[in-house]
Structures are given as C-alpha cells and as structure tokens.
Amino acid sequence: MRIYGAQLQLSASDLAKHLACRHLTWLDLMEARGELRRPLWHDSGLIALEQRGLQHERAYLDHLRNQGLEVLEWGADAADAMKRGVDAIAQADLSDGRWRGRADVLLRVNQPSKLGNWSYEVVDTKLARETRGGTILQLCLYSELVAQIQGHTPEFMHVVIPGNDFKPEKFRVKEYEAYYRYVKKRLEQEVQSPRSKVESRGSYPDPVEHCDLCNWWSHCNAQRRKDDHLSFVAGITKAQIRELKEQNVTTLLELAHMSSAERIRQQARLQLEYRETKKPVYEILEIEADRGLCRLPEPSKGDIFLDFEADPFVENGGLEYLLGYSTMDGEYTAMWALNRIEERRMFESFLEMVIRRLNQFPDLHIYHFSPYEPTALKRLAGRYSSRQDELDRLLRGGVFVDLYAVVKQALQASVERYSIKDLEIFSGFKRNIDLDQAKENLHQLEFALELNDLEGIAAETCKIVAGYNRDDCLSTAKLRDWLETLRAGKEISRPALQSGEPSEEVDERRQKVLAVMDRLLRDTPEDPQQQNHEQHAKWLLAQMLEWHRREDKVSWWEYFRLNDLTDEELMDERSAISGLQFSKRIGG
Template identity: 30%
Template sequence: MRYIDDDGRIVWSASDLKAAAECEFAWLRAIDAKLGRLPAVDDPEDLTLARAGRLGTQHELRVLEEYRARFPGRVVEIPETRSSDAAALAAAVAATDAALADPDVAVVYQAAFATDEFVGFADFLVRDDDGSWIVQDTKLARRARVTALMQLAAYVDQLDRLGVPRSDRVQLLLGDGSVSEHAVRDLLPVFGLRRDRLRALIADRDVPAGAAGASLAWGDERGALRVVACGRCATCDLEVIAQRDLLLVAGMRPVQRDRLRAAGVVTIDALAAAREAPPRMSWDTFAGLRTQARLQLESPAGGVAPVASGVPVAVPTFEVVFPKALGALPRPSRGDLFFDFEGDPLYTEGAGANGVTNWGIDYLFGWVDLDEQYSALWAHSFAEEKAALEQFLDFVALRRQTHPDLHIYHYAPYEPSHLLAMAARHGVGEAAVDRLLAEGVFVDLYPIVRRALRVGSRSYSIKKLEPLYMGDEVRTSDVQRGDDSIVRYVEARTLQDAGDAASAQEIFDDLADYNRYDCVSTRRLRDWLVDRARGADLLPS
C-alpha cells in the first residue's frame, strides 16, 4: 500500500487484501501513519517468517527455471520494479502488455499491472492450450488459503480490465509440489466483495485531508462500517495495553468481550470490579473471567503494562479454582517420563518418489526421568527421524515392561499429534502410538492447568508458569523461544555443511540445554500440581 502525496490517493496491492483481512484496524492505522497522523508501528522481527520468505522466493525461482527449460526462448521476465518508481513501473506495465499480446510468448514472469488505485505483480501468467492466460502464484504453504486465492482473483480482474483472454481457472503452485486449481467463477464474487470493502475502508480515512485528518481510535468501529480489529497484532497489542482493554484478560473470547462491552464493562479494571454477569453469559463464565482479571491486576506478572527489558522475572499470583481437576492427575510412577520435541516446520528434502514434497522435521526428541536424567535422540534427516521414532517407541515399550504404570507428560498437544503424523509419514510405529494414546500413557498438563487454576498472567504458556515452580533456576541459554530454536538449528546446520563442526556443535549443545530445560520444567510442573492436589486433600488417581 502506498500514499501518492501529489494526488492525495492510496494505491493498494493484492497483498493488502490479505493484510486487511487479517486486521482491518492495523491496516487502517497504517494508512493513518502514511498520512502523517500518527507514528508507524514497527512489527517485531520474526526470523522464522523472514526465513519462510526466503524459502518462498527459492520455490518461485525453481518454478521459473522449470518454465525456462520447458519453453526455451518463450518466457518473458519482467524486470523487478518498485511500485514507488513511477517510470520503471510504467515500463514494466508496457512490457507486460507487449508480452501478453505476443503469440510466441508462453509464460510471463512478474507481470505488472497498475491503475489509479491498484498496483500488482503476478508471479506467473501461463498461456493455456486455447491461447488464454492462466494466472498462477507460488506459495510455500501446503494448502490453499482464501487470502492467496483473492490475490489470484485480483490479477484475473486486471486481465479482464485489459480485455486480455484469460482462463476460467487459476492455480496455486504449492510448497509440497502439488497444484491447487480453482474456478474463477467461484472466486470473483468474493473478490468483488473484498475489493469493495477495501475501497470503503480507504474512503473512511478521508485521504484528501492528509495529516490534518483524524486517526482511527481504538474501539471506534466507524458506525455501519464496523471495522474489525484482530486484537493480536503489534498495532492492536499497543492499544489493548494502553486502553486496558478486556483483551488483556487471558482466555477472553471476542464474543465474550462484545457482551461485556455491551453491558458497559470495557476495561480489565471494570471487569474485576463487576458484580453482575452480562446478558447471554453464564455466571460460571463471568466469574471465571472476573477472577482472571482480578488476579492479573494483583499480579506483578499480569501483563497489563509494558514490561521493561532487564527486569527480573516476576512470579504470578494464582488460585486453585477447581481442585477436582488436579485429582485427575495420574499417580506418580518411578517410570514416568517428561517429553518434549524440537522441530523445524520448514525443513524439506525436496520431492519424494511420489512427487510430493514433505515439510517439517522433529530434529530432537528429548526427555527426563524422575531423577531429571536427560536423554536425547537427534534427527537431521527424514531417515534419521524415522530411526529416532522407532528407537523412542522401543525405549518406551521396554520401560513399560518394568514400569507398567508409567506416564509420559507433556504440555500442550504437540508431542502426541506429531508422533501420530510422524508414524503415518514413515509408515512405522502407528499401532504402537495408537496403543499409547488409547491406554492414556500420554498426559497433557495444559488442560489440567486451565481447568484447575487461574494464574495472574496474560498467557498460560509453560514459560509464563515457570516462575511458580522453577525457583532461581533461570534460563542461561541463548535460545529463549521456540522460534529462536528453529533459527538457531538452521544456523547450526549451515555451519555444519560449511565444515565448521565445532561452532555447529556449540549451537546443538545449546539447543539440547533448551530442550532439557523444557523437559525439567514439565517434570517440576507435574510435581507442583501434585503438591497443589495434596494441599486440597486430593490424591492423584
């Protein structure tokens, strides 16, 4: 999206359809920033997203190479152009028009389109057998998303505007090597609605007023326009904290927020002091949200104000609100294990024998026992992942012979769901994983925490709970988040491939320490929950 100061107009692109669909409030605030009405919000650096972008570009270039080989001399590549360079953009549009009119051209790469309100660059336009053009876009994703289909429809709309014959189908060239094909007649009506919505949003910003116009205020739905805020992005989060919005309350759903606001309860403070449930909200739901709000206000880790860097980790307040949920914990066994995966969702080895590209590897299987003795299995390829899966299942089966009452604890459903997917992909261990699940060997502590406790924190991630039971054992690893571990793993693999084994091993050791800490954290959370159960005169079952 660009603001043309001289003409006083906004020019949008196909990617703006996606951005506005994700958060209209943030998109409109970005317009306000371009108009000089308020400072722009910087999105936090996302190294994983940046890597996905690089891999997406590589995928696009591989497709381009395939077309060059398939249609030698018949692929027109429009030079890369910045939409802010008016002269270069005009030249790119002219080159695109000429290529579309040339009967010898089979593929146009980065076709450029521009109008007074729109600018865009289509990945590929491919001539069909009947001479019409098929709009194609490369996406690293493994399935079609509506936002990607709207981008394709935007380029179809441009071909229609130019009167250029186009196919009645569009195609997404997905990251797994498959092609997702869709009928244009199914997409254009939805695209028309999305485009009209975008135009209405832009018109609401009173662009001709420039910096003198009013910026969009948090909570202002603009009447019948009903602007939607996602409540999660960086732009929204700043406002949620500044306005002490109900979205600060952990577990607050949009429909619950709407009902509370309709009853005049608009801040976390008002909710903590409220005495009556709003219409169409049960008393139990209201009481749970009110308790959560109160605890967050009382807690130094409540997340109701920006956290300065360098501040020691605060211990959140908590209350046991449903002790019986703690009684559902299994009785501890000497054979218990505390398990955690580390994975890279963007790892791939290219297309397999079936022509399908598999994505994602769990490169580290880690666990500790009751003595916090750490064990790990590494997997740097799909073949090694298969072997690690078999070794892990064999180890568990052997341990169950000695400790038939053992359980494998984890936090959130990632571990069992990935074991199932991994077994299905490699064709090994499916019956063993099914048996472990059917016999209740895996125990997810997350739903027990959510049902039994209220914690004075915006998040119930295990990282936010650790101050309750980890004491002074603060992480010292360079790796602090799951996304960080993925980036560090890729860095280590790059160093390893370059022959720097020592530097790679340092990172692998740090990743193992990160994984070990997560396993120990799961073990101590289990013990902490057992202590809470005993404090309520309950015994684990």
Template identity: 30%
Template sequence: MFLLDDGAIVHSASDLTAAATCEYAVLRVLDAKLGRAEPVEAAADAMLARAAVLGGAHEQRVLQQLRDEHGPWDPAAGTGVVEIERPAGRLARDRFALEAAHQETLSALRDGADVIYQAGFFDGRFTGWADFLVRDREAEVGTDAPYYSVYDAKLARHAKIPALLQLAAYGDHLRADGVRVAPDVHLILGDRTVTSHRLDDLVPVYREREDRLLSIFATHVADDAPVAWGDARFRACGRCDVCSPEIERTRDVLLVAGLRSTQRARLHDDGIRTIDELAVSAGSVAGIGAATLTSLRAQARLQVLQSPAGASGLAPDDAPATAPSTGAALPTAPPRVEFELFAPDVVGTLPLPDPGDIFFDFEGDPLWAEPDSTVWGLEYLFGVVEAPGTPGAVPVFRPFWAHDRIQEKQALVDFLDYVRARLAAHPDLHIYHYAPYEKSALQRLAGRHGVGEAEVDDLLRRGVLVDLYATVRASLRTGQRSYSIKKLEPLYMDTARDEGGVTTAGDSIVEYADACALRDAGDLVGWEKRLEQIAVYNEYDCVSTLRLRDWLLARAAEQGVTPHAPAPPDDSVDGVVDPAADGDPLVDELLAFADNRTIGAPGA
C-alpha cells in the first residue's frame, strides 16, 4: 500500500492478505502514510531477510530457465521474453510511470511475446507485478488471439492463500484489459513443482476481499483521525507487532499464555477485558468449558502475581547471560518466575533417571538446499549432552556436524550408532528433548536417507524419546507469557544465555549461513568461530533440557511424587512419514515471508 503523488491510495494483493489477518495493523500503516501517526517500525530480522533473498533467487532461476527456452525478446519475430522494468524511487509512486509500465505490458501482450516478466498492472487503485505471463499456445488452437497463463514463483512447499490471491488479482485484471486468459493459473513452488488452480474459483474470493479492503479504507479516511485501538468496525488480530503494544498497554486478556482469540471474544462479551479482571473473575463464560476457564484463570493469576498492574513490563523475558561452558557469574540473578506444579503426578510418569540418559537438540536450516536439488532442509548439528556421572560434574557435550547432504546421512548413522552403543551399556536410558521437532526430524531424516528407519521407529515406539514440553504443559504453570524453554530457564538455570551471541533458532540458522559464506570465501578461521558459537548455543539448549528434567523431578518430589512408571509408548508413530512435515512453525513463517518478500513496497 502507498500513496500516489496526488494522494490516491493504491493497494496490492499483499494488502488484501494483510487486512485479512489484521485490519488494525493495515490502518496503522495507512495512518503513517497519511501523516496521522508515526510510522510503524518493524524490527530488523536477519533470518527473514535471508528468506527474502532465497525467494528472489528462486524467482531468478525460473526466469533464467524461461530465457534459455524462449530467448530474449525479438520484436521483429515477436518471440522471446519481455522484461518490464519496474519504476523505482519516486517513480514507484508516480501515476504516469505506473500507467506507462501497464501500457508496456499490454503492448507486449498484443505483440504475442512468449513470456512477460514482471508484468505491470495499474488501474488507479490497484497495482501489482506478476512474475510471469506465459503464452499458452495449446489454448490458442482455433482462435485468432494469444492466450496467456499467469505464473508466480513462490518459495513455499504448498500453495497458500496469499499466493492464490495474487494469481487471482492478475488474472482478473488481465481479463478486464481484454486479454484472453487461460482457465488455470499456476504456482512454481520451491521444489520446482507446479500447482494449477482454476481462476474462476479464485476470483470471487479476491473480489470479496478487495471490496472489504476498499470499504475500510473509505470508512477510515472519512474519519480524518488515526485508527483507535478497540474500534469495533475494524478487526484486530491481537498478536502482531502492531497490536502487541496495545495489548500490553491495555493489559488485554490476550496477555494470558495460551489464550486464543476466540476465547478473548467470549470473555469480552462477558465483560472480562483485562488479565487482571480474568484473574479475579468467577462464574461461567458462555462458549468456554469449565476446565478450560479454570486453567485460564489460574494462568492469569500467576502472571498478575509476577507482573502486577503498574509494574514495568509484564514478564521477565530475557536475562543477562553467559555460555554454560564458561562458568562466569551473572551480573544479576535471573528474574524471579512465579510457578505452580499443579499436576505433580504427571511428572511422576517420567522415566526413572538413568546414568545413560542423554539430552538432545537439533540445529537445522529449513531453507538449505544443494544446487539443482529439490530437497530442502539440512540438519547441520545433532547436539547431545550426557547426564553427568557424579553430582556437580560438567555434562559432556557431543556434537555431530553435517555440512552437506552426504554428511547429514553420515551424522544420522553416527548418531544412531552412538545411541545403540549407549543403550547396550545403559538399557534403561532415555533421550530427552523439548517440543516435538526432534522426533519428526529423526523420522524425516531416516526416510530421506533410507537408513535407520526401523531403528528410529523402534526408539519412538518404546518411548525412548521423551518430550519434556508435553510434561510441562500438562503439569506446570508459570507467570511467563510463553512456555518456550528459554522462558522457563530462570526457574532452574544458574547462568542465562549470552544475549550478545546466538540465542534463538533463527539466530543459529543465520549464523550457520554466514559461516558457510565465510568458508566458501576461504575464511576458515571465521568459519570455525561461527560454528563454535552455534555449538555453544546448542550445548546450552541441551543442558537446559537436562536441568529442566531434574528441576521437575525435584519439585514433584517436594509434593511426595517420584517417578514410578516408564514413559508410555508413542502411539502416534505409524511408520509413515511426510517428508515435508517437520513440526516446526519457523518453517511456515520463513516461507510465508519469502513468498511475500516485497510487502510494504510498491507493487507488492
């Protein structure tokens, strides 16, 4: 979305998707462009920037293939690839420059070009740039005019609504310009597969969303004032970077960990709007079950106790840190976190601690791929910490590295060999991890490389892998707004993470990509230094998992509960693995960003 030099509002297909997610955020952006409010600043994110670069590279590969197939544009022959130059700088918001690009596109269509790259659309209120319009000669049989199919290159693994809306917008505008459009529009996905979709099925959805967007624009502009938080005319998601400060300012019930937007609406209908009101509320709420409501109230009470109204901040998020291997003292103690172990019996179902227990964490890049390969993702580090043999001893950290597909297979083989040997010495050991990624990644790797499939399946069926996240969510409440392991660490870690280093999975991925760039440039010292930083982060995660297990057992023991049963087998394992399913929400976030890498720019 942007304003023309004459003040007219111009939107793109990306704005339709953004408005479907959060109308309040879209109107805040519009307010900044209208001069009614300060711009909404998005924090820089190196991981998302990398995803955008990879998305652009995917588009360029497709373009080169079309150039190789059809050659450059030859006006005399009327064949080849026409490449439309997008207006830049001030011209990107200039009505005449946009109209000129649109006319250049229509001219290329009339001339019968084989392919038009970055085809420009502009009707005074909508603008867009289609990746590829490809002449469909088969559809032209028996006709006297060219037919064109709309193609967009998307890094995603599956067709998604934002991409389909873009295709529908371009197809609809082509028809409005009198261009013959093939019945199907197409996505060229990151694995080079092509999905096809009926244009007539998509256009009604596109038009409905565009009508809604234009309606809220008109309503808001007529107000002649910035959009107000809580304006019932406009939907707010309550989760995005634009909504979050308002949620905190008003102490909205969405501050409660695990509370859903649908539950928020039902609480609001009952007059419960803040976390403080929920914490002291009583009685039933229509549409929310009694057990769920009891749990939400208990969670709210803990968060209010930890961060009462008027306190600065609503939860202690990140603490000063050092790496676990340094042993350096913290400048200040980790922040206090309120908690209650409400179901100690759940902790009692954990396996009895065994000297052979190991604590496991993957580091992987979901966007990594070898040249000319359609297989995505590399698990570049299998990190393991062994339970210390004596109290107070430093846990042993064992990394299994992989820097290409061959090494990934070998790392899997070596890891399974290590587990097999350790099981021979400690038959009752368990492998602890936090959240389901490790299980799904092991299954995916075994299927990808055709090694260890029966062994991985056996480990899962026998309950050797233990997900502590499931235990935490079924037994523990804290005053934190998140149950990520990082937010639990003040409960049991003596040292906090080094905020100047690698602290998140996204940081690890970017650090690894930077390390590979240094290696490829011949800087082996820089390469090794970056790998060391990733290893420190991974080691901390593994040690954190160990400390969490011990802390949970100690708190349960204080209530007279000790482990008394082995972990139940994982009945969800059926031996059938979807190689594209990795259980990691980061993947969808990155791919969505890469697919919409020009959101907020002219013609996005």
C-alpha cells in the first residue's frame, strides 16, 4: 500500500493481509498517509524464510530451463514480453494504476488471445504445504491484471511447492472470482472510509495467526497490554472472548471479578493476584482418577527426560535435527542429525538405547512436555519404516508421560502461558543459556539447514543450541520432581505398570515378515540413492510387506492420542466432538 502522486495504490499483498487481519489494513493505510510509523522489527527466522522462498523460485526457473523453455527474468517489461510470446516471465510487474503486483512467473500456454495463438497463466512458488486463501486472492489479482493485457481471463492459476518435482497445483480462476471480487471490494471501501467510520466500526488489534509474521506486532501488543485484553488469560479461546464481550466483559480484571466459578474465571483471578502481589501462585484442582497427578508413575532410576529440536522447512517434511535427553543422574546426551541418513540413525539409536534401558529398568518412563516428542517418533518410524515394533512396545506400555497434560489437568497457575519456561518459576529451575541468545542461534542453525549450507554452521552455534536443549531436558526433570512434591502425603493413585509386549499371534506373524524383509534387503545399501535398479525393486517390495499394517497403525495412534485429550483440548480438534452431555434417548 502506497500513495503514488495523488492516488493510493494497492497491492496483491494488501489483499492477503486484509484477509488475515482487517486491522492491519488500517495500520498500513495510516502509514501510507504518514500518520503512523511502522515499528522497527528484525526476525532472522523470517529472513531465512524469504531466502528459502527465493531459492525455491530459482530452482523452479532452472526446472523450466531444463525443459527447454526460454525464461525472462528481472527487469523485463511484462506486457512487451507477453506480446513477444516468451515462454516464461519471472517477477512480472503488473499494474492498472490502482492495483499492482509482481507475479512470480507468467507461463505461456497454448490458448489463443489477442496476443496471438498463445496466452499466459500465473504461477506462484510457495513454501507452505497447503495453499492458503491469501495466496488464492493474490493469484486472482495477478490473473485479472494479465487479462487486461491479453484480452481474456486465464483459465487456471498454479501453485508450485517444494518436494513435488515442481508439479503445480491447479486452481480454476472462475471458481474463485466471486470471493475475490467480494474481498477486493471490501478492501477498496475500507481504505476510502474516513477515520471516524473505521473507529466507530471498532477496528481493534485482536490477536490472529498472522501476528507471528507481522511487523506491527509490538504496536498492537502494546495496545492490548494497555487495554488489559482478555487474550492474556492463559488458555482462553476466541469463542470465550466473544461470549464474554457479549456480557460486556472485556478485560482480565473484569473477568477475574465475575461471580462465575468457571475455570477460565479462576485462571484470570490467579493471574490478577500475581499481578498485584508479584508472588506466583497456583491451585491444585480436584483429584480425578487417571487425570492430572494420577497420571504420574512411580519415579524410576531409569527415567528419561526427552526433548527435540526440529525445523519443519528442511527438505520435504522437515528435519528433527537434535534429539536430546537427560537421565536421573543429570547426565545429558545430544544426538545430532543434519541430513536424512543421520536422522534415521539418530532415531534408531535412541530407540535401541531405550529398549536396552527398559530391559534394565522395566519401570522406566520417558517424560516430555507437550505431545510433540512421541508424535515426532511416530513420524520418523513411518518415514523410515523402521523400529515400529520397538515404538509400539513403548506406546502400549504407557512409557511416554506428557507433563503438559499432567499440569493442565492437575492445577491452575498464575502464568499467561503453560509453557515449560513459564512454569520454571514454580519448579525453581535456572537456565544456563540465555533465551534470546538461544533464539538467535536456533535461527542461524535452521537458516543454514534450510539453505543446505552445512559448512555455514558454526561450532559455537551448535554448542549454544545443545545447551538450550539440555536446559529443556533438565527443566522437564525439575518439573516432574516439583509435581511429585504436590502429590506427596496425599492418597493419589498411580498408573499401573504395563508390559507393552504384543500378543503371541501378532508377534509370530511379525517375525515371519521380518525374516522375508531381511532376505530382500540383504546387501542392499541403506541410502536409496546408492541402490541399483534391482536393489531398489527389492527395497520397494520389502516396504510393501508391512504397508497396510503401517497405515492402520497411524489410525490407531491418532485414536489413542485423542483419547488422552481433555474435553477442553478436544474443542480444538477437527476430528473430534467435545462438550456433549447426555440428555435423553429419543426414538426407538
């Protein structure tokens, strides 16, 4: 958004941002008018994301060249290049005076237009695995601007994501035109509205998903702090905020003083008490069987405290680049993986270690904070078709203990977020690595991983990241110990110890399958890139032996994951229904 001459010009990104946050449109407009200055904001993670986006776009252009297409890059006049019939036009500047945009690629197709026996369709290169609404709106705008040059609207628009051999996802333009025109008209009306009308409508910086990427975050967050916004109440949902506003409750203070005994009111009361007394407080909830403190098993000398560091943007599907764990004696182990081969070895070595340790300490458990760690192990087991029996044994045996779930079901505390770091005020853990320093080094490491610049990873960076991971593992152990003190002296049951061993029938069948797999994979390199055609065919056949069982396993893992969630947590799950209460039987 900018004022060029006397006219306000809007861009494709303005459309996407308006869809993400209407208040952002108002802030950008005030900046364009010179009424507000955008805060200075630096995020090395976003810089890395931009670099990866450029790298992905360059790779796609190279792909087009390898197909024998002529690719015209930066600085070219898009309209002139389209009239000449260039195969592909990169970074094409498009404008009609009011609206402007820069399309990643205009690709020539065999569809007649006023240009000749050809026309153009828009291609956008994106890193996101799922195409978002904002991307579709941008593509619609580019397609409209292209139509003004060639005389008709392109039939399709395309999105190319990494890891799919550059095969584009196609969207039919006409199917999205109506919604595009609606959002576009709404934005045009918005920027033409006088300030008084926008303010009377109630433009407010309510937190949205886009906040994590927004330059205006500090400005909006300061406004929310000043207003004591309800979003600072830990665990509150957007639906609850809407309901409270309908009751004229708009601040944490007002919520804390409500007469209702609902859990969210109690949460606000605890946070208000901490704000006024500067003393952290917590309250233990009513003890329920199989929930909260009842989920804590008997401590064992073999217990393990686990934490992963991962980057979802490395290659296709992300990379678990650091698996760290500590034991009861405080000893910490860091297992690094900077590529797929190392990731597999790390995963297999960890599970082999756990099984050996489990044979030594049958009562051991693996503690973690949040569901991420067992989910990551399941993902790795599926990715490499490896160690699934060992992982199944741990899952069946209830070896994994999620301390986040224990905390959420056991108590309420005067924190804005129930993170491992926010709870350290109660557990008493002191970190060795400064969190700001850790964040910066995490970004540097992940930036190098995403660009495949392994030589650019400094030893000091790895040392700091490992130190941060070590702190998380030791903090998890400290949290477990603190939770144990809360149950001390109380009659609270513990989970029964389970063996985790499969049934004889399942085990016998599995042994037969493994024997066949071993014969097929004999003398076959682990790395698929090093396999010849015959070896790769045998490798594929070996994977097919267990394909249905692996697919079925994923469904069961998801079923048991949902079973472990609270009613409150199930509210955020698309595949579950929560909050139902039996009223009466009808019919029959």
